[in-house]
Amino acid sequence: MTAFRSYPIIGAVLAQFAALALAVGLRLMLVDRLDPDMLVWLALAAQCLTAALVTKLLGLPVWWAWIGLLFPVALGLALNAGTLPAWPFGVAFVLLALVFSNTARERVPLYLTNRQTTEALAKLMQQRGARRFTDLGSGLGGVVRSLDGEGRRARGVESAPMVWLISLLLSKLQGRGLIERQDIWEAEIGEEDLVYAFLSPEPMPALYEKAKGAMKPASLLVSNSFPVPGVEADEIWELPDRRGTRLYLYEMKRDGGAG
Ligand SMILES: C[S@@+](CC[C@H](N)C(=O)[O-])C[C@H]1O[C@@H](n2cnc3c(N)ncnc32)[C@H](O)[C@@H]1O
Structure with a gap:
């Protein structure tokens, strides 16, 4: 656990792999029973939630759980970028810049005192x-x-x-x-x-x-x-x-x- 605290990225990657195993297992189990679109959404939800949960169980700070939760969605959006309209990406970028402008400039992200x-x-x-x-x-x-x-x-x-x-x-x-x-x-x-x-x-x-x-x-x-x-x-x-x-x-x- 101490290693994960020093190098949280390792824990975050492990969490995504654990979640991927679960999502793939779920797809294989339900492939004959669910509509393909529904199956994709279910696997994505399983991936996001499991990654966030495992990140939390590994004792990583809470923002890593948010990254674990949102990363699969971001990856999905990036892979399908050619088929989606461009404006939501622009809006998302501006919002992120307004919230996290100090992360790049000062290397200080937003996390809160408990x-x-x-x-x-x-x-x-x-x-x-x-x-x-x-x-x-x-x-x-x-x-x-x-x-x-x-x-x-x-x-x-x-x-x-x-x-x-x-x-x-x-x-x-x-x-x-x-x-x-x-x-x-x-x-x-x-x-x-x-x-x-x-x-x-x-x-x-x-x-x-x-x-x-x-x-x-x-x-x-x-x-x-x-x-x-x-x-x-x-x-x-x-x-x-x-x-x-x-x-x-x-x-x-x-x-x-x-x-
Ligand atoms: C880790 S958060 C802590 C928030 C709050 N102090 C708390 O403990 O709940 C750090 C905050 O510092 C802000 N920050 C970083 N560099 C700054 C700067 N040069 N001037 C003003 N705010 C800054 C960030 O935008 C972020 O909101």
């Missing part, structure tokens, strides 16, 4: 008497909405257009949290007590430099899952959730540095 982690962040804020929270790359804004209120001000900074818009609407509807459409590298964080990031290994060195240069003494940079390379965290919180989330805590020091 409930246990949000609760741990709330506890951390309470322990430290923190009042101002910023989620850099706030996604759909779930953490921001959860932590806002009860004397705390929570802000999210997000640049992917569709993701920002959805999170802004949800925050307005619930009257919780402040969502800004901004690049994390432009965001003002000097007054924050706790800055949270759930990004990827790629931006961590630069993010740490930004935090060190801008954040006030005794404030905290908290990274979900991705440590800053070469810098020892002041604390590491290991959470009892299924994915074994680790929160890396870096406290800003009085001399304007950290670590």
